[in-house]
Each structure stands twice: as C-alpha cells, then as structure tokens.
Amino acid sequence: MEGTSPRHEECRHCQEAFVQKEGPGRKKAYCSIACRQKAQRQRDGRSAQRARAVHPLGRHIAEDLQVLVASLLEVEYDGQPLKILLRTAEEVVREVECYVAAAVRDARNKGADWGSIAADANVSMTTARTVWAESKVRRQLERRAADRAKRRPRAETAPPEGLGSEQGGVLSKASERASAKLASALSYLHQESGLAIKAVAQHTSLSPSYVSRILSGERTPTWSVLCTLVRLFGGNPADLRVLFESAHGLMPLTRHAVPDAAERLLAALQGFYLAAGRPEYGLVRRASRGVLTTQDIRDILEGQMVPTWEATAALVSALNACPADIRPLWEAVHYAFLVCLDPVPHESVVPRPDSG
Known part of the structure; x- marks a missing residue:
C-alpha cells in the first residue's frame, strides 16, 4: 500500500534499528543472525557464571x-x-x-x-x-x-634433617595416626560444646567448610587455629600440644629436664584420652586387660604418677592408640630421671679415685 512506511524495531543485542518484517509469524528480535547468536552466547555465559559463583x-x-x-x-x-x-x-x-x-x-x-x-x-x-x-x-x-x-603436606613427606628414608616413612605413619587422633579430639570437644558449624565459623572468622574439614581430619590446623577452636569448645590446648606436633612431623629436642619430659608425656596421654572421647576409667581398666587399676588410670592421667612402660603401653592400647608412637616420650622421661640420679661428669672434671 502506497504511503505505508516500514516499521522499525531495536535489536535486543546491538540496539541498532532494523526493519521489522510484515505479515504473520514470529517477529524478529535481532537485526541479524550474528546478533542472535551473540545474544545466545551471552545468556549461556551468564548462566554458567551464576553456577560457578556459588563455589x-x-x-x-x-x-x-x-x-x-x-x-x-x-x-x-x-x-x-x-x-x-x-x-x-x-x-x-x-x-x-x-x-x-x-x-x-x-x-x-x-x-x-x-x-x-x-x-x-x-x-x-x-x-x-x-x-x-x-x-x-x-x-x-x-x-x-x-x-x-x-604429595602429602610438606611436614609429612619430607623427613626432618638427619633422618633416613626408612625413618622418614615411620615418621609419616606416626604423623598420620597423630593427625587422626587430633581430629578425633577436636570433634569430641566440638560435640561436647554443642556449637553448630556455622556458629564456630562466626566466632573464629573461619569459613564453615574449613571448620568442617578440620573436624573431619581432612585438614590439620595450625597451632593458632587449634588453640582458638579448643578454647571455644571449652578445652585446654596444652592437652593437644604433643598430638599437634606429631601430626605436623615436628621433631622436638631429644633431651628434656624431668619436669618438661614428664609434662610432654602427660600431654600425649591426655590427648589420646581426649581423642577416645574421655571414656570412664572403669572402661579403660577393662580394656587394659587387668594391667591397670582404676586408681592407676586416674593417677596417670592426672599427672600424679609416671607410669612404667608396661602401664604406659597398656593405657595407650586401651585408648585405641599405638604404643610405639609414645615410646620416645616415655624414654625421654626415664632418661632425664636417670641423668638426675647419676649425672654425666663434665669432661674437664677428672674423677677422684676411691680413698679406699
């Protein structure tokens, strides 16, 4: 029809004007096939971005x-x-x-x-x-x-200076066991606290996913994070110090004064006891197969008695831990005690012959 001007629309992609087709059928939204394809790719990209933004x-x-x-x-x-x-x-x-x-x-x-x-x-x-x-x-x-x-975390895979590959392998296994016990102890304290994961995250400024991985044993926390969590849960970080060091493959000095050596042994035993869920002493006594009495267990875990190796191994086994992991700590106590009783003379001191 003469005098009828074509109708123009705005392309949804490039915003340029184009002539809209006349007659029945679906109207065009884009000025060209290229613009339609570009718009589709943008929509697909936005959908993927929204999905990825969740993680x-x-x-x-x-x-x-x-x-x-x-x-x-x-x-x-x-x-x-x-x-x-x-x-x-x-x-x-x-x-x-x-x-x-x-x-x-x-x-x-x-x-x-x-x-x-x-x-x-x-x-x-x-x-x-x-x-x-x-x-x-x-x-x-x-x-x-x-x-x-x-590879595992560096502290577990690289043996400390002076250790051979065989010793390093033993250390790695001990670190794995200590890491599992540390996670069990933290999980027990968390359950006792009654705090939800989200509440723990809010109090510690850690993400909920990271807190969950620590409690499940997937991640071994740093000492500062461990202290924050244990205190939040109402526990004592000192009880987990030795487990933490073992989990990270840290090698403490092999010589300690008697009080320090005894304190480290006690901390390790208390850590194992915590990882086991603080069972009643009677249950631990039965698990020791008669080696320990209830009073023995109380005295050992409260630091009133330094146990023999037989008692130490029985207690550790009763708590579902490995006695070999704690043997160096027990030997350090007894080595320090023997040195106190019979100190090694200084090299510059010449022993005096017996008067008799």
Whole structure:
C-alpha cells in the first residue's frame, strides 16, 4: 500500500534499528543472525557464571594459603635451616600466584570486564587477558590439584634433617595416626560444646567448610587455629600440644629436664584420652586387660604418677592408640630421671679415685 512506511524495531543485542518484517509469524528480535547468536552466547555465559559463583575458586585456595603461611612462621620460629625456610617460602609464592589467578576468574565469573580487572591489577588490558585467560588459569589450577594429589603436606613427606628414608616413612605413619587422633579430639570437644558449624565459623572468622574439614581430619590446623577452636569448645590446648606436633612431623629436642619430659608425656596421654572421647576409667581398666587399676588410670592421667612402660603401653592400647608412637616420650622421661640420679661428669672434671 502506497504511503505505508516500514516499521522499525531495536535489536535486543546491538540496539541498532532494523526493519521489522510484515505479515504473520514470529517477529524478529535481532537485526541479524550474528546478533542472535551473540545474544545466545551471552545468556549461556551468564548462566554458567551464576553456577560457578556459588563455589568461588579463590576461597578454597585462600584457606590452604592461610595454613601454608602459618607453617612458614612456624619453621621460622623453630629455627629451621635456610633451605627449609626458602622451600616453604617458594610454596607460599606458588600458592599466591594460584590464588591471584583464581580470584581473577571469580571476578570474571561475576561479570567483571577486562578493563576493570586490568585497572584493579594495575596492568594493561592485554596483559590481563594474556596472563589470566580462562584456559591458562584452568591448566594452572589443574596442575596445582595434580601436585597436591601427588604429595602429602610438606611436614609429612619430607623427613626432618638427619633422618633416613626408612625413618622418614615411620615418621609419616606416626604423623598420620597423630593427625587422626587430633581430629578425633577436636570433634569430641566440638560435640561436647554443642556449637553448630556455622556458629564456630562466626566466632573464629573461619569459613564453615574449613571448620568442617578440620573436624573431619581432612585438614590439620595450625597451632593458632587449634588453640582458638579448643578454647571455644571449652578445652585446654596444652592437652593437644604433643598430638599437634606429631601430626605436623615436628621433631622436638631429644633431651628434656624431668619436669618438661614428664609434662610432654602427660600431654600425649591426655590427648589420646581426649581423642577416645574421655571414656570412664572403669572402661579403660577393662580394656587394659587387668594391667591397670582404676586408681592407676586416674593417677596417670592426672599427672600424679609416671607410669612404667608396661602401664604406659597398656593405657595407650586401651585408648585405641599405638604404643610405639609414645615410646620416645616415655624414654625421654626415664632418661632425664636417670641423668638426675647419676649425672654425666663434665669432661674437664677428672674423677677422684676411691680413698679406699
């Protein structure tokens, strides 16, 4: 019909005007097939971003990074050799690089464009696109996951200085057992406290997922985190000190004064007792198969008596722990006691012959 002008619509993708077709049928929403395809890809990308945003990539790495940084502080305080300090620092650097890459991907998943990311990172847009391309970050995080699967935490896999591979393997097994007992003790204290995981997370500024992994034994906490949790649960961190050191493969000095050695032995026994759920003394007596009396158990766990090795092994076995793991602590007590009774003379002192 003459005088009828074509009707124009705005493309939903590029916002450019286009001529809308006349007649029956579904009306066009886009000016071209290319715009329609681009709009579909954007919708698919937004759906994927919403799904990924539920589980941020960076958060899990940040939790592991917290543990790794704490381990760096621990080896520094422990006076470890430079080689150990630098190795731990290198692990921290690698983990930071993975975290940065994951944080950028999280920002992209939330809809941030490369311009804003480049500005926040103080780099050019070309550098941002190149360094943190999705495929590159994915490969980086896949390598990280593969490396972590190949090895256990550093303290468990690397034998301390002076230990051979066979001794290191024994230490690793002992560390695994100590880590499991530590998790059991924390789980028992948590149940006794009656606190929900979410409440624990709020009080400690840890994420609920990280708290759950600690209580399940999937993660061994740092000493500061352990103290915070134990105090929140109403327990005494000193009871778990030896278990914590064993779980991390830390090698204490082999020589202690009698009070210190006895205190470490008592802490280990109390840690095993806590990990077993603080059973009644009568149940422990029956599990010891008659080696211990109820009074013996009370005196040992309350620090009133230093037990013989037979009594120590019976108590540890009754608490479902391994006696071999505590043998060095028991020997340290008795070594220190014997030295007090018969001290080794100083090299500069020449013993005087008997007058008789």
